[in-house]
Amino acid sequence: MARLKLFRPILAGANLRDRLLACIGALVGIVLTGLICGLAASDTQHLLWLVPPMGASAVLLFAVPASPMAQPWPTIGGNTISALIGLVVAHNMPISALAAGIAVGGAIGVMSLLRCLHPPGGAAALVGLFAGASSSYAFPILPVGLNAAVLVGCAWIYHRYSGHSFPHVAAAPPPTAKELPWTFSKADLAAALAQTGETFDIDVNDLERLLREIEQRTLARSYRDLDCADLMSRGVISVRLSTPPEEARALLVRHDVRRLPVLDKAGGVAGVIGLRELAGSGASLRELMTPAATASPQTPAIGLLDRFARDRVHAVFIVDDACRPIGVVTEADWLAVLTRGLA
Structure with missing residues (x-):
């Protein structure tokens, strides 16, 4: 051997x-x-x-x-x-x-x-x-x-x-949340290459993509046992499609939250509403609401990071099989987990 x-x-x-x-x-x-x-x-x-x-x-x-x-x-x-x-x-x-x-x-x-x-x-x-x-x-x-x-x-x-690209064009690296403490920037990559003083036979964009993939795999391994049910906050405050916009606005201000799920007659999540949407023109929440970001309780929590970074969502609502909200995961929830992991 x-x-x-x-x-x-x-x-x-x-x-x-x-x-x-x-x-x-x-x-x-x-x-x-x-x-x-x-x-x-x-x-x-x-x-x-x-x-x-x-x-x-x-x-x-x-x-x-x-x-x-x-x-x-x-x-x-x-x-x-x-x-x-x-x-x-x-x-x-x-x-x-x-x-x-x-x-x-x-x-x-x-x-x-x-x-x-x-x-x-x-x-x-x-x-x-x-x-x-x-x-x-x-x-x-x-x-x-x-x-x-x-x-x-x-x-x-x-x-x-x-199966290989030629002429070779480096694929875009996976999106990352720049504010998270575990990520690196292109400036960090350039400084590291300058510090080594060596020349490597790899395109800088390929190197960044490879390091981003390693970064995400490492993080996924660190938090592989954490799913949305472990991370979510229960007691979701919600409104109905029939709720007047003024009442929804008052709930957002009173509870200091950025998004409220809008429920249909069966109690399922039909959309989401925030102060930005309520500032628009519309006579009902149905006209003002936007699509909601949802996930199941069994979804790996690490999978939400891309949605926060790429889709710019502020809250992911955790729903059951009937699409009824049972919890919510916010950016603050994930940052709290990362802070504990890095402490």
């Missing part, structure tokens, strides 16, 4: 299925790139018109498509620009170890400035250098740029069916 660990993927989130599919994708991508580009070769001997850096680009495009360095612009721009830099060096100084260092170092600098850093670009710079002063300045376009463009096209088609 210890030997098998040596063959486990070292990348976070990698699995055997994705690696096998990446092998197939790279195989097809390189074959198609070589054949398509071979058709553009002026020399009929170049039936396979490929430059070596495309092998390294294929690893990124098919195995780690979410990497910022595997996106279309870094792949095409990084290879093409680096090959150009290597060619410029070859036209201006003899090929030597120093020339190779200047080509690769210059390629890294220019790729960084143009936001197209791509590891195979270092190899493309050496390809341009070794192409020599006898090569024309069209070399970075044909074959290097054409190779990269065709390979990116193959990756785009492949990932339509692989």
